[in-house]
Amino acid sequence: MQDVLGYIDAHRERFVRELVEWVKIPSISALPAHAPDMLRNAEHLCAALAALGADRAEVLTTRGHPAVFASFDHAPGKPTLLVYGHHDVQPIDPLGEWVSPPFEPAVRDGRLYGRGVVDDKGQVWIHLKAIEAFLRGGGGKLPINLKLIVEGEEEVGSEHLGDVMREHEELLRADYVCVSDTAMFGRGIPSLCVGLRGLAYFEVHVSGPSGDVHSGSFGGGIANPANALARILARLHDDDGHVTIPGFYDRVRVLTQPEKDEIASLPHDDAAWLAMSGARAAVGEAGFSTLERIWCRPTLDVCGLTSGFQGEGAKTIIPATASAKVSCRLVPDQTPDEIGRLLAEHVMRLAPPGVKVEVVTLHGGMPYLAPTSHPVFEVARRAFSKAFGGKPTVFIREGGSIPFVRTIADATGKPCLLMGFGQPDENAHAPNEWLDLENFHLGIKSAAHLYDELAKMVTP
Amino acid sequence: MQDVLGYIDAHRERFVRELVEWVKIPSISALPAHAPDMLRNAEHLCAALAALGADRAEVLTTRGHPAVFASFDHAPGKPTLLVYGHHDVQPIDPLGEWVSPPFEPAVRDGRLYGRGVVDDKGQVWIHLKAIEAFLRGGGGKLPINLKLIVEGEEEVGSEHLGDVMREHEELLRADYVCVSDTAMFGRGIPSLCVGLRGLAYFEVHVSGPSGDVHSGSFGGGIANPANALARILARLHDDDGHVTIPGFYDRVRVLTQPEKDEIASLPHDDAAWLAMSGARAAVGEAGFSTLERIWCRPTLDVCGLTSGFQGEGAKTIIPATASAKVSCRLVPDQTPDEIGRLLAEHVMRLAPPGVKVEVVTLHGGMPYLAPTSHPVFEVARRAFSKAFGGKPTVFIREGGSIPFVRTIADATGKPCLLMGFGQPDENAHAPNEWLDLENFHLGIKSAAHLYDELAKMVTP
Numbered sequence: 001m002q003d004v005l006g007y008i009d010a011h012r013e014r015f016v017r018e019l020v021e022w023v024k025i026p027s028i029s030a031l032p033a034h035a036p037d038m039l040r041n042a043e044h045l046c047a048a049l050a051a052l053g054a055d056r057a058e059v060l061t062t063r064g065h066p067a068v069f070a071s072f073d074h075a076p077g078k079p080t081l082l083v084y085g086h087h088d089v090q091p092i093d094p095l096g097e098w099v100s101p102p103f104e105p106a107v108r109d110g111r112l113y114g115r116g117v118v119d120d121k122g123q124v125w126i127h128l129k130a131i132e133a134f135l136r137g138g139g140g141k142l143p144i145n146l147k148l149i150v151e152g153e154e155e156v157g158s159e160h161l162g163d164v165m166r167e168h169e170e171l172l173r174a175d176y177v178c179v180s181d182t183a184m185f186g187r188g189i190p191s192l193c194v195g196l197r198g199l200a201y202f203e204v205h206v207s208g209p210s211g212d213v214h215s216g217s218f219g220g221g222i223a224n225p226a227n228a229l230a231r232i233l234a235r236l237h238d239d240d241g242h243v244t245i246p247g248f249y250d251r252v253r254v255l256t257q258p259e260k261d262e263i264a265s266l267p268h269d270d271a272a273w274l275a276m277s278g279a280r281a282a283v284g285e286a287g288f289s290t291l292e293r294i295w296c297r298p299t300l301d302v303c304g305l306t307s308g309f310q311g312e313g314a315k316t317i318i319p320a321t322a323s324a325k326v327s328c329r330l331v332p333d334q335t336p337d338e339i340g341r342l343l344a345e346h347v348m349r350l351a352p353p354g355v356k357v358e359v360v361t362l363h364g365g366m367p368y369l370a371p372t373s374h375p376v377f378e379v380a381r382r383a384f385s386k387a388f389g390g391k392p393t394v395f396i397r398e399g400g401s402i403p404f405v406r407t408i409a410d411a412t413g414k415p416c417l418l419m420g421f422g423q424p425d426e427n428a429h430a431p432n433e434w435l436d437l438e439n440f441h442l443g444i445k446s447a448a449h450l451y452d453e454l455a456k457m458v459t460p
Numbered sequence: 461m462q463d464v465l466g467y468i469d470a471h472r473e474r475f476v477r478e479l480v481e482w483v484k485i486p487s488i489s490a491l492p493a494h495a496p497d498m499l500r501n502a503e504h505l506c507a508a509l510a511a512l513g514a515d516r517a518e519v520l521t522t523r524g525h526p527a528v529f530a531s532f533d534h535a536p537g538k539p540t541l542l543v544y545g546h547h548d549v550q551p552i553d554p555l556g557e558w559v560s561p562p563f564e565p566a567v568r569d570g571r572l573y574g575r576g577v578v579d580d581k582g583q584v585w586i587h588l589k590a591i592e593a594f595l596r597g598g599g600g601k602l603p604i605n606l607k608l609i610v611e612g613e614e615e616v617g618s619e620h621l622g623d624v625m626r627e628h629e630e631l632l633r634a635d636y637v638c639v640s641d642t643a644m645f646g647r648g649i650p651s652l653c654v655g656l657r658g659l660a661y662f663e664v665h666v667s668g669p670s671g672d673v674h675s676g677s678f679g680g681g682i683a684n685p686a687n688a689l690a691r692i693l694a695r696l697h698d699d700d701g702h703v704t705i706p707g708f709y710d711r712v713r714v715l716t717q718p719e720k721d722e723i724a725s726l727p728h729d730d731a732a733w734l735a736m737s738g739a740r741a742a743v744g745e746a747g748f749s750t751l752e753r754i755w756c757r758p759t760l761d762v763c764g765l766t767s768g769f770q771g772e773g774a775k776t777i778i779p780a781t782a783s784a785k786v787s788c789r790l791v792p793d794q795t796p797d798e799i800g801r802l803l804a805e806h807v808m809r810l811a812p813p814g815v816k817v818e819v820v821t822l823h824g825g826m827p828y829l830a831p832t833s834h835p836v837f838e839v840a841r842r843a844f845s846k847a848f849g850g851k852p853t854v855f856i857r858e859g860g861s862i863p864f865v866r867t868i869a870d871a872t873g874k875p876c877l878l879m880g881f882g883q884p885d886e887n888a889h890a891p892n893e894w895l896d897l898e899n900f901h902l903g904i905k906s907a908a909h910l911y912d913e914l915a916k917m918v919t920p
Contacts (some may be wrong), residue, residue: 144713197676201774210738216657216860219761220753222739226762226784227697233687234694278670278780279682283814293680301679302686303777308764309785314661314822316787316861317763320738323771324686326775328677354743362774400676401776 001452008129008444009139012240015444016437019125020105022048023114029088029156031066031105038152041087042066045150049424052131060168064158065152069171072131072146079454082174084408085124085181086154089116090429092204097431110437112441118432119428123149123180124325126440130447133435143455148405151404154181158404160262161316165411174375176454177412179405180447182420183428185266185396190446192377193418195295195397196405198330198367200339201303204232204347205323212308212317219318223354229322232350232357236300243300243328245346251333255296260424262395263291271295276425295397299329329399336364364400371415379457380417383449387442419450462913467597468589468904476572476897478508480565480586488788489548489616491523491698496611501547502526505584505610512592520628522620525612529631532591532606537586539914540605542634544868545584546614549576550889551659557891570897577895580617580821580890583881584610586900590907597885599662603915607634611864614641617726617910618864625871636836636914637872639865640903642880643888645726645856646894650844650906653878655755655857656865658790658827660799661763663820664692664807670779672768679778683814686767689782692810692817696760700746703760711793713829715756721753728853736885755857758799759789789859796824826863834875839917847902879910 008015027041028034042059049070050057067087092115093103100106105114112122127148134142149172151161165172184191208217208225238244247420254276255263268291270282284293293299303326308319328339344359351357370377372395409416421443427433464856468475487501502519509517509530525548545762552575561565565574572582587608594602609632610620625632644651668685669678698704715723728751730742744753763786768779788799800845804819811817830837832855841853869876881903887893895916 016785043555100565116888129837130505142827195548199676199776201776208739213737213739214860215759215761215763215787216659216754216789216858218737218739218754219787219859220594220744220759221742221750221859222734222737223741224761226765227693227760229765230690230693230762230784231697233690237687237691277673277678277682277778279668279673279814280816281814282681283683283812284680290681292680296678298681299675300687301675301684301778302690302767302782303675303775304768304779305686305689305782306770307762310766314482314785314787315763317659318737319764320760322762322765326691327675327774329676354739354741356740364653398676399679399681400674440474 001448004133004138004448005445007133008441008448010439013130015125016107016440019112019117019122019292021127022121023105023116024103026103027088027116027152028091030091030152035065038065038088042068042152045087046070046126049148052128052135057263057336060164062164064160067152067164068148068150069168070148072142074141075144075455076109078144078171079175079457080147081451081454082147082172082177082412083127084148084179085127085148085150086120086152087124087150088152088155090119090155094431099432107437110435111434113434115433118422118426119433120154120181121436122440123443126278126421126443127179129291129444129448130451133444133448134451142451144451146451147172148394154404158407161404161407165407172412174412175414177408177414177416178450179416179418180420182398182418183422183424183426184420184439185394185424188388188391190386190388190391190393191396191420192380192393193398193420194370194372194395196368196402197399198334198336198365200330200345200364201362202326203323203342203360203362204229204326205321205353205360206232207321208354209318209320209355213313215316215318222318223352224318225355226319226322228352228355229324232347233302233324235350241284243298247342247344248298248339252298252330258293261372263295264289264322264439266291266394266396273422294399296331298331298334303327328368329401332367332369334367336366339363365403366406368406368409371417375416376415376417376457379418379453380450383453384419384446386449387446396410419446421446461908464593464598464908465905467593468908469902470775472901475585475589475707476567476900479572479577479582482581482585483565483576484563486563487548487612488551489610489613490551495525498525498548502528502612505547508588512588512595519626522624524620524839527624527678528608528610529628530608532602532702534601535604535915538604539635540607540633541911541914542609542632542872543587544635544637544639545587545608545610546580546612547584547610548612548615549581550579555876556893557784559892567897571894572897573892573894575893577893578882578886579893580641582895586640586903587883587907589904590911592903593908594911602911603684604911606911607632614864618688618867621867622871625867632872634694634872637868637876638910639868639876639878640880642858642878643829643882643884643886644880645854646650647883648848649727650842650851650853651856651880652747652844652853653880654830654832654855655860656862658794659860659861660788660790660796660824661822662800662803663783663822664689664786664787665781665818665820667690667816668814669778669779669780671780675776675778682778683812684778685782687777687816688812688815689767689784689893691812691816692807693762693784695810701744703758703864706804707802708758708799712758713792714887715752718764720752722855724749726751726856754859756791758791758794761787763787789861790827792827792829794827796826800824825863826866828866828869830878831875836875836877836917839913840877840879840910843913844906846909847906879906881906
């Protein structure tokens with residue numbers, strides 16, 4: 001390992017220059033005009049993997065954008081790790097807010113700026129360079145068997161990832177999965193993400209008169225759908241911020257004291273966290289800390305309201321309809337189906353007389369909790385900490401939902417290590433996306449340590 | 461009077477043909493392209509008044525569309541009646557829904573179809589033809605002094621009516637005012653409108669994060685402006701439909717038993733009334749009938765809701781802002797200023813922690829209640845009933861607000877007779893506006909009886 005780590009130190013600058021070349025390709029999956037760039041981008045990555053001497057390196061076509069697969073079958077009898085990443089990037093607008101052009105990467109103050117530098121090209125490149133360090137700086141081969149699947153549609157919903165996983169089931173078979181597309185808890189804090197919230201998304205539609213009617217002629221005499229909607233939505237929480245839907249919390253796993261202690265031990269600062277949103281105060285369900293609320297507690301948020309007159313000035317109507325977009329973030333072991341049923345039943349109970357109420361389920365996703373009692377999590381913790389100078393690796397969660405993690409976890413049935421090297425403030429989906437180059441460097445070492453530590457495990 | 465009434469019977473068909481000619485002029489005040497039509501329309505009316513032998517007949521220019529003034533000074537020592545009407549009409553879209561073209565009036569089943577036939581050209585023409593009946597069918601002169609002011613901006617808010625009233629204060633001086641621009645309670649029921657609700661219109665703005673933020677990253681940890689808005693709006697009513705704003709009802713005049721009895725005696729049918737709106741049920745403040753609710757009780761209706769994501773599908777955000785348009789209909793002796801203050805104070809009290817709440821007052825209008833103890837109301841009742849075969853004239857109210865009534869009532873300081881000949885279902889602001897030709901005929905007789913009865917009063 002000393003040779004491997006020394007190689008990583010020695011080639012630090014070149015690794016960044018190589019990443020810069022890849023970032024120059026504008027692989028925006030959301031924009032059809034960039035379809036040729038998507039293919040060029042995949043081929044660039046595939047060529048780099050082939051140049052490393054991969055046993056197999058190929059562009060996998062899908063019904064959408066291509067994915068890239070590579071395998072290094074160097075260690076018979078040793079565990080096989082499947083690394084997931086994506087080579088597509090977010091759109092760049094508003095372009096005017098970028099300090100330097102998004103596809104002309106620039107280094108300033110130890111940061112590399114450019115679209116995709118952290119989400120996710122930099123994190124994919126970390127694995128390529130860790131592999132290179134073993135092959136050129138270490139003993140010429142990897143201590144484990146490595147597979148990479150780098151999709152091209154993560155930023156547009158991973159629509160065809162499930163197909164890829166099914167069609168290439170044999171190819172993608174592995175003992176463990178490593179996803180490098182998330183963030184660390186903060187700068188210099190090695191972090192494994194072990195939980196993701198699920199999602200259940202609804203529309204609530206309330207209808208009253210057959211068209212908008214005059215609020216003078218009818219006001220006071222018929223039910224107002226907008227007032228009715230407000231009444232329904234307001235009654236979905238009590239004064240302490242708990243969701244009032246009967247049964248909503250029945251399947252929620254109560255945090256254990258060790259889990260609560262681990263969360264409490266994290267260097268979280270409400271003020272700094274609030275500053276990222278511009279919100280005025282950290283408020284939420286009584287009895288829980290902010291991190292517990294956003295990671296481990298289910299929510300019910302109104303994402304949109306639409307009713308009646310929305311223009312300038314006054315229009316005196318009783319609107320014909322009022323509707324709300326509502327998202328519930330779910331935690332283990334809630335399921336979108338059950339929560340959808342409970343919410344719909346409760347909304348119908350809350351419907352006041354004189355209006356018609358409908359609940360439409362749009363989509364949902366299961367929450368995810370890693371099987372952290374599996375020994376591979378301790379192995380990953382150790383590897384990560386070694387790269388970061390002995391700093392303890394923390395288990396964190398994400399309040400959001402990352403559907404492809406479920407897709408991969410379900411498709412492989414294997415423990416999934418969410419070992420991310422980003423930072424929460426790196427503007428992943430905004431102008432001036434940046435990558436902390438120290439994290440990039442230590443990320444390469446972390447990946448190398450992970451491979452090394454996994455090699456010491458008994459093959460499952 | 462027999463000669464006058466006989467003349468009205470004898471010329472019934474011609475009166476309709478004349479009205480048709482006027483309705484052909486597309487006097488849409490809302491559309492700048494029709495400005496020349498507005499002038500032509502005013503001149504058409506002015507010429508008709510001059511042809512009747514008015515002592516004065518002129519087009520009054522304003523900073524907007526022109527008004528028409530005429531006076532008949534036939535009866536020294538007798539009361540002077542000022543008749544108000546308007547010569548502008550509503551726009552015609554959606555044009556495709558008209559059975560016959562809006563400006564090619566057509567008679568079908570005893571109804572005249574066309575834009576403006578009832579609102580308000582037909583009702584203005586009623587007075588012209590009543591005048592004609594006295595001058596050509598009766599003794600050659602009117603039994604009272606008559607003035608007409610017919611404005612051209614009623615459908616666009618009567619913006620310059622106040623100016624006209626001020627500039628021509630001397631000209632418009634009268635003992636009584638008759639406004640013929642409202643509807644009867646139902647077919648064949650002579651009705652005087654004696655009350656109008658006022659209006660106070662607000663926007664409630666709730667803001668949270670500085671921009672829309674991810675409902676996964678922040679959901680549960682910060683206040684959601686849309687949920688907060690729903691909570692505020694929901695708490696503005698109790699379960700019985702009463703408005704909860706402290707002091708809201710303090711100045712509301714309690715209906716007297718005779719007033720309640722008069723309202724209860726009207727042939728109101730909830731089912732037929734509901735059918736006009738397409739609403740499912742007559743619901744509202746506990747303890748009041750539908751007519752009491754829409755005529756005599758104040759309301760608080762949400763007219764519009766806007767927040768966050770309103771497109772197709774799902775977007776998982778906590779919106780930065782949420783806002784509502786809110787209208788309160790007011791009844792005597794509530795005032796928009798006081799209600800605005802009370803509402804704003806209460807909304808601020810209801811604001812949950814973590815969001816910023818603002819209340820913006822858009823505009824307001826005073827409620828109106830006619831001084832029905834004045835003897836002129838009994839005179840008008842009698843005149844109206846005579847024309848309608850002895851049917852008793854009912855006192856009704858309107859749930860809506862008609863600002864020009866307050867403008868005229870305040871400017872003249874005289875009792876204002878809202879003697880309308882429309883019907884509630886005549887599509888006044890919709891496609892296929894129609895006028896019941898029997899009402900038109902009896903309306904002319906009602907106006908004639910009104911002039912005759914007023915002549916018997918002592919000049920105030």
